[in-house]
Amino acid sequence: MGAAESFRPLVAARAGGACEYCRLLEGASGVTFHIEHVRAKASGGKTVLTNLALSCPGCNLAKGNRSTAVDLSGTERQLFNPRDYEPASLGWHLHFVLDRQTGRIVARSPVGEATIAALKMNHPQRVYARKLQVDAGLIS
Numbered sequence: 001m002g003a004a005e006s007f008r009p010l011v012a013a014r015a016g017g018a019c020e021y022c023r024l025l026e027g028a029s030g031v032t033f034h035i036e037h038v039r040a041k042a043s044g045g046k047t048v049l050t051n052l053a054l055s056c057p058g059c060n061l062a063k064g065n066r067s068t069a070v071d072l073s074g075t076e077r078q079l080f081n082p083r084d085y086e087p088a089s090l091g092w093h094l095h096f097v098l099d100r101q102t103g104r105i106v107a108r109s110p111v112g113e114a115t116i117a118a119l120k121m122n123h124p125q126r127v128y129a130r131k132l133q134v135d136a137g138l139i140s
């Protein structure tokens with residue numbers, strides 16, 4: 001068990017059990033979410049609460065060690081960092097909006113555009129799962 005795992009209860013509770021990027025709920029997804037280093041360990045990120053996030057496997061594996069990606073105009077942007085905001089949900093709503101009709105996440109900023117693309121947040125499988133969770137009343 002890695003050191004980040006010892007933070008799981010706190011990180012998961014802080015996130016309300018949802019992926020801090022794509023909003024999928026761990027408890028309704030059938031898989032264990034990752035305790036992600038927002039700034040990758042390979043880039044000097046520390047295993048501290050201020051550098052950890054709850055991330056679904058899809059977002060975490062797509063992100064890898066990246067901290068930047070290009071927006072729709074091709075400009076390099078920092079990826080969304082939920083730890084830059086207090087509460088974290090404020091930051092999410094600044095950069096993204098959930099289309100409840102389709103289950104897709106829509107960007108509200110260039111950072112949102114870059115993050116949606118890099119983390120494949122609208123991969124069809126995750127859009128489908130998100131729509132089911134919305135329709136079940138699990139995602140508000």
Ligand SMILES: [Zn+2]
Pocket residue numbers: 019020021022023024055056057058059060
């Ligand atoms: Zn996710």
